[in-house]
Amino acid sequence: MSILAVGSIAFDTIATPAGHAENVLGGAATYFSLAASYFTKVRVVAVVGEDFTAEHENVLKKRGVDTRGIERAKGKTFRWGGKYIENLNEAKTDFTELNVFENFHPRIPAEYQDSEFLFLGNIHPTLQATVRRGLRAVRFTGGDTMNFWIQGTPEELGETLKLVNILMINDGEAKMLARETNLPRAAQKVLAMGPQALVIKHGEYGATIFFRDGAFGAGRHPFRAPALPIDEVKDPTGAGDSFGGGFMGYIASQPELNREVLKRALFYGGVMGSFAVERFGTERLQSLTREQIDARFAIFRELTHLE
Amino acid sequence: MSILAVGSIAFDTIATPAGHAENVLGGAATYFSLAASYFTKVRVVAVVGEDFTAEHENVLKKRGVDTRGIERAKGKTFRWGGKYIENLNEAKTDFTELNVFENFHPRIPAEYQDSEFLFLGNIHPTLQATVRRGLRAVRFTGGDTMNFWIQGTPEELGETLKLVNILMINDGEAKMLARETNLPRAAQKVLAMGPQALVIKHGEYGATIFFRDGAFGAGRHPFRAPALPIDEVKDPTGAGDSFGGGFMGYIASQPELNREVLKRALFYGGVMGSFAVERFGTERLQSLTREQIDARFAIFRELTHLE
Numbered sequence: 323m324s325i326l327a328v329g330s331i332a333f334d335t336i337a338t339p340a341g342h343a344e345n346v347l348g349g350a351a352t353y354f355s356l357a358a359s360y361f362t363k364v365r366v367v368a369v370v371g372e373d374f375t376a377e378h379e380n381v382l383k384k385r386g387v388d389t390r391g392i393e394r395a396k397g398k399t400f401r402w403g404g405k406y407i408e409n410l411n412e413a414k415t416d417f418t419e420l421n422v423f424e425n426f427h428p429r430i431p432a433e434y435q436d437s438e439f440l441f442l443g444n445i446h447p448t449l450q451a452t453v454r455r456g457l458r459a460v461r462f463t464g465g466d467t468m469n470f471w472i473q474g475t476p477e478e479l480g481e482t483l484k485l486v487n488i489l490m491i492n493d494g495e496a497k498m499l500a501r502e503t504n505l506p507r508a509a510q511k512v513l514a515m516g517p518q519a520l521v522i523k524h525g526e527y528g529a530t531i532f533f534r535d536g537a538f539g540a541g542r543h544p545f546r547a548p549a550l551p552i553d554e555v556k557d558p559t560g561a562g563d564s565f566g567g568g569f570m571g572y573i574a575s576q577p578e579l580n581r582e583v584l585k586r587a588l589f590y591g592g593v594m595g596s597f598a599v600e601r602f603g604t605e606r607l608q609s610l611t612r613e614q615i616d617a618r619f620a621i622f623r624e625l626t627h628l629e
Numbered sequence: 630m631s632i633l634a635v636g637s638i639a640f641d642t643i644a645t646p647a648g649h650a651e652n653v654l655g656g657a658a659t660y661f662s663l664a665a666s667y668f669t670k671v672r673v674v675a676v677v678g679e680d681f682t683a684e685h686e687n688v689l690k691k692r693g694v695d696t697r698g699i700e701r702a703k704g705k706t707f708r709w710g711g712k713y714i715e716n717l718n719e720a721k722t723d724f725t726e727l728n729v730f731e732n733f734h735p736r737i738p739a740e741y742q743d744s745e746f747l748f749l750g751n752i753h754p755t756l757q758a759t760v761r762r763g764l765r766a767v768r769f770t771g772g773d774t775m776n777f778w779i780q781g782t783p784e785e786l787g788e789t790l791k792l793v794n795i796l797m798i799n800d801g802e803a804k805m806l807a808r809e810t811n812l813p814r815a816a817q818k819v820l821a822m823g824p825q826a827l828v829i830k831h832g833e834y835g836a837t838i839f840f841r842d843g844a845f846g847a848g849r850h851p852f853r854a855p856a857l858p859i860d861e862v863k864d865p866t867g868a869g870d871s872f873g874g875g876f877m878g879y880i881a882s883q884p885e886l887n888r889e890v891l892k893r894a895l896f897y898g899g900v901m902g903s904f905a906v907e908r909f910g911t912e913r914l915q916s917l918t919r920e921q922i923d924a925r926f927a928i929f930r931e932l933t934h935l936e
Contacts, residue, residue, distance in 0.1 A: 339810065408810055503646065503715055505833065506858040526812070527834035530858060546855045546932050551813040551837060585935055625853050626933040628892055 323574045324363040324388075324436075327354050328428050328453050329443020329466075329563075331368040331392065335403035336602060338410070340556040346603035347378050349400065350443040350466065353560035356607040357567025357594040358441075359385040360615055362574040364567075365434050367391035367453075369426045371399040381608060391431050395422040410558050411525040428453050435459065439574040441566065444468050447475055447482040454485045462579065464488045464570045465517075466563075472499050483516035488531075490521040490566050506532070506544070519584065521569065521591075523562050526551070531588050538581050545581075547588040548626050550596050550618070557602040561595040564607060568594030586619075593618045630881045631670040631695075631743075634661050635735050635760050636750020636773075636870075638675040638699070642710035642724075643909060645717070647863040653910035654685050656707065657750040657773065660867035663914040664874025664901040665748075666692040667922055669881040671874075672741050674698035674760075676733045678706040688915060698738050702729040717865050718832040735760050742766065746881040748873065751775050754782055754789040761792045769886065771795045771877045772824075773870075779806050790823035795838075797828040797873050813839070813851070826891065828876065828898075830869050833858070838895050845888050852888075854895040855933050857903050857925070864909040868902040871914060875901030900925045 329351035335344045351368045358364045365388040370378075374394065382389050400423035403416035428449060440457060442450040442465040454463055465486035471479050472495060479499075483489065489512065493505065499515075500508035505522065509532035512520050518537035523529045528548040535542065569591030576583045593615055600606045636658035642651045658675045665671045672695040677685075681701065689696050707730035710723035735756060747764060749757040749772040761770055772793035778786050779802060786806075790796065796819065800812065806822075807815035812829065816839035819827050825844035830836045835855040842849065876898030883890045900922055907913045 410810070503717070504860065504862060506860045509858075524834055527831055528855075532858075543928060543931060544858055546858075548835075548853045548855065548933065551816075551839075551851055551853075553811065553813045555811060582936065589935065621850060623935050624850065626855065627935070628896065628930050629889065 323438045324365055325358055325439040325441060325570055325574050326365045326367065326430070326434050326437035326457070327351050327358070327441040327443065328367045329354065329441070329445060330400055330423055331370050331374070332400040332402050332423070333373070334559055334603065335401070335416070336557055336559050337405035338557050339406070340554070341602065343557070343602040345401070347381055348402070348560060348603055350563040352382070352604060353563035353598060353607065354441055354443065354567040355382060355387045356385055356604055357564040357598070358571030358574070359387055360594075360610060360612055361568070361571030361590070364388065364571070365391055365437060367428045367430060367434070369393045369395050369422050371395060371397045371422045374399050381604065385608065391429070391434060393429060395425075397422045404559075406558055410555050413559070430456060438462065439570060440464070441570055442466065442482075442486065443563070444471075447471050447479040451478070451482045451485055454482075462487050462573070464490060464566065466490050466566065467495065469495060469498055480515060486517050488519045488521060489517040490523065490569070492523045492525070492562065496520070496522050509544070521588065523565060525549070525561070528592055529565065529588055531584060533581075538579065538584060541581070545585050545588060547585075547592045548622065549592050550622055550625060552596055552599060555599045558599050560598050560604065564598035565591040565595040568592070589619055589622050590615070593622055630745045631672055632665055632746040632748055632877055632881045633672045633674065633737070633741050633744035633764070634658050634665070634748040634750065635674045635757075636661065636748070636752060637707055637730055638677050638681070639707040639709050639730070640680070641866055641910065642708070643864055643866050644712035645864050646713070647861070648909065650864070650909040652708070654688055655709070655867060655910055657870040659689070659911060660870035660905060660914065661748055661750065661874040662689060662694045663692055663911055664871040664905070665878030665881070666694055667901075667917060667919055668875070668878030668897070671695065671878070672698055672744060674735045674737060674741070676700045676702050676729050678702060678704045678729045681706050688911065692915070698736075698741055700736060702732075704729045711866070713865055717862050720866070737763060745769065746877060747771070748877055749773065749789075749793065750870070751778075754778050754786040758785070758789045758792055761789075769794050769880070771797060771873065773797050773873065774802065776802060776805055787822060793824050795826045795828060796824040797830065797876070799830045799832070799869065803827070803829050816851070828895065830872060832856070832868070835899055836872065836895055838891060840888075845886065845891060848888075852892050852895060854892075854899045855929065856899050857929055857932060859903055859906060862906045865906050867911065868905050871905035872898040872902035875899070896926055896929050897922070900929055
């Protein structure tokens with residue numbers, strides 16, 4: 323099944339203890355699409371500026387991503403600069419230039435109307451809701467958000483959460499959204515806002531999925547997938563979005579959606595995140611094979627598997 | 630097999646979002662011994678003051694812990710006060726009164742000389758080394774340490790690490806000890822200092838065990854046990870020491886020491902840590918059954934188990 327991904331395409335300038343990179347292709351939609359492309363067909367809706375070249379687009383096209391939904395606007399593409407110093411789990415932002423992204427109003431090409439899976443990247447919750455409502459064929463929606471919307475547009479976000487099947491956020495965002503410091507209790511409060519399941523991303527410690535009672539035939543217990551301890555973390559940028567791409571890509575590739583599928587999807591999410599951080603930008607995600615991905619899946623499984 | 634545990638007994642004054650407790654029995658040796666007592670016989674070596682009553686001692690005795698190694702000194706027992714505010718993973722210390730613990734020189738009763746398993750709690754590394762060297766029958770030593778010794782007595786700690794089979798510390802301590810912010814690389818550096826394996830405790834995210842090449846018949850990959858997301862964290866004090874007690878207690882209860890045993894031990898460590906935090910002080914650890922422990926072990930296993 324095709325996934326439609328809506329979100330940012332950006333040029334990132336990144337410094338980490340392992341080196342630095344300038345104006346490399348990034349953005350949530352880019353990482354998500356590349357990661358998901360190893361599992362299923364991906365369609366992307368985003369906006370770029372005049373500095374986005376055919377070469378940049380080819381990074382996506384080579385992975386079979388349908389780029390007809392990338393709108394070209396006058397001006398520059400979204401740019402972000404940040405560094406990771408001591409803590410590879412958290413970037414210190416140097417600059418954010420929204421550029422053409424500031425006025426992004428996602429337009430869905432007619433050819434995308436039959437999409438059954440939708441990923442709503444981190445944009446204004448009202449835009450997320452509009453996209454979702456405009457797509458009749460969608461039967462599963464994954465969504466992301468961030469502190470900026472949790473604090474700034476809580477009501478709009480509340481409306482969007484009712485339209486999302488699985489929300490994927492990190493520990494800090496979950497606690498802020500629920501106004502609750504205990505993670506499992508925060509998860510229950512977020513689930514009460516609408517989603518059937520909540521994926522909380524723990525960075526280098528993996529991710530946990532919490533289920534609403536009865537959702538996906540799930541029992542009452544959450545499920546946790548570890549992240550592989552990686553010797554060479556070159557650049558953590560995009561790890562969370564690559565996680566999302568692996569997670570949703572695997573789901574979209576399966577004939578059924580049940581608890582077992584979601585468990586394996588959580589592991590595949592971790593696998594794609596672990597590849598993403600091994601090189602700067604999207605480099606590692608451009609040239610993987612499904613065999614490499616499945617080999618790492620087996621290692622992740624072994625990492626916590628008791629006979 | 631009997632485990633000999635050397636470490637602190639303390640009275641703790643604790644405040645958490647769930648409430649507070651004053652002068653409750655605590656200390657690393659106490660949590661460790663109670664947790665380990667569900668798996669094997671435990672002997673404890675510690676020092677207490679005149680304020681340590683028969684009632685306090687009975688908490689340990691009721692769990693079958695051999696308390697003949699508890700020395701009574703003139704003065705007061707070690708006291709610690711702290712609070713957990715936003716972050717349940719980290720205490721803010723209000724006061725530390727070492728009292729009789731300041732001059733603690735562990736004396737091993739003759740009846741303990743045949744101990745084959747030794748846990749060296751967080752005391753001066755030279756004292757740890759002296760205890761280890763004085764025990765001829767020991768064939769497996771687990772050790773703990775903390776930032777204070779890592780920074781203050783690095784050479785003495787280096788000597789002790791050569792005598793320890795498995796070191797159990799947290800993320801921050803491992804990174805400080807190795808002077809390395811990447812966790813897997815930090816782990817390799819710590820292993821090069823002596824231990825055959827290193828357990829890194831991640832608080833609410835579980836723990837990872839890293840192996841020296843070939844140690845315990847282990848492959849090159851680490852192993853990770855998750856912690857169960859706990860709805861009701863009343864008091865995180867002693868979670869790490871309870872983890873250690875479950876981990877070493879299980880190891881000591883097994884006829885062989887190999888990778889599979891260490892994997893299950895890591896899960897049992899998480900189980901005991903998860904019980905400890907459900908009540909203030911040692912309350913929860915005083916009245917468990919092995920059935921309850923194994924039921925939670927099964928939940929932990931399910932938490933990350935893929936078919």
